[in-house]
Amino acid sequence: MxxxxxxxxxxxxxxxxxxxxxxxxxxxxxxxxxxxxVDLVDGAGTRVTGTVMTTTKDTVTVAVxxxxxxxxxxxxxxxxxxxxxGDRGELAVELMTEVGVDAIVPWAASRCIAKWTDKSxxxxxxxxxxxxxQSRRAWFPSVSEVAATADVAGLAGQLLxxxxxxxxxxxxxxxxxxxxxxxxPEGGVTPEELDALGGTPVRLGPTVLRTSTAGAAAAAVxxxxxxxx
Numbered sequence: 001m002x003x004x005x006x007x008x009x010x011x012x013x014x015x016x017x018x019x020x021x022x023x024x025x026x027x028x029x030x031x032x033x034x035x036x037x038v039d040l041v042d043g044a045g046t047r048v049t050g051t052v053m054t055t056t057k058d059t060v061t062v063a064v065x066x067x068x069x070x071x072x073x074x075x076x077x078x079x080x081x082x083x084x085x086g087d088r089g090e091l092a093v094e095l096m097t098e099v100g101v102d103a104i105v106p107w108a109a110s111r112c113i114a115k116w117t118d119k120s121x122x123x124x125x126x127x128x129x130x131x132x133x134q135s136r137r138a139w140f141p142s143v144s145e146v147a148a149t150a151d152v153a154g155l156a157g158q159l160l161x162x163x164x165x166x167x168x169x170x171x172x173x174x175x176x177x178x179x180x181x182x183x184x185p186e187g188g189v190t191p192e193e194l195d196a197l198g199g200t201p202v203r204l205g206p207t208v209l210r211t212s213t214a215g216a217a218a219a220a221v222x223x224x225x226x227x228x229x
Contacts, residue, residue: 006038006039007140009042011041011042011046015061016062018040018060018061018062023059024058026060027056035051035052038060038062043129045069047138048066049065070139072139075179076179077101077178077179078104078179079181079182080105080183081105081107082185082211083107083115085186089123093124095212095215095216097135099223100223101215106146110149110193111184111189112185124143149193156178158179160181160182161182161189162201163188163202167203168203170202173200183211183218
């Protein structure tokens with residue numbers, strides 16, 4: 001079984017103090033004890049593996065056994081996720097983080113019903129952080145501020161738009177460098193948005209996926225076809 005992962009911004013030195021909310025979670029919820037092995041990451045590629053030395057009610061001190069800097073996944077994979085009602089947005093973020101996407105861009109598409117607030121951004125970022133730890137990632141995905149269609153069109157990378165009426169399967173697209181996947185809302189991407197985005201419409205398969213699962217499925221296809229997986 002792999003080591004549990006905790007987020008720690010300062011990984012310098014022979015011993016590392018895990019405190020704050022992460023230290024409290026490790027000590028009280030995970031009930032770490034002296035002698036257990038853990039991984040600490042900074043979310044930007046650095047991973048420390050070490051042994052728990054001591055714990056208090058809200059801190060854990062770890063003796064560093066090894067330290068490494070993992071290269072970022074390549075090609076870079078960004079998913080533009082249309083806002084979804086209820087908790088489907090957080091579900092989408094969780095699944096996409098688990099399959100390894102590098103960046104998540106909330107998109108206020110014209111057919112979105114959900115309203116975006118500061119709390120929405122906090123929930124998406126918190127969900128991404130927890131999913132990254134659960135999936136043992138050293139690189140945590142970024143979650144940006146909500147984007148308009150013009151912002152999405154300006155993103156760097158090969159832009160592929162998931163569309164149920166597209167004729168081109170995602171599994172056969174010729175890939176060239178970094179990828180930006182666009183996932184529309186439950187009502188779909190409008191013809192006007194498709195024109196404005198300027199990307200290539202693609203489909204996953206014969207079935208129609210929910211907006212909360214399409215991004216993760218598409219990211220898996222891209223990852224399996226590149227050096228990411």
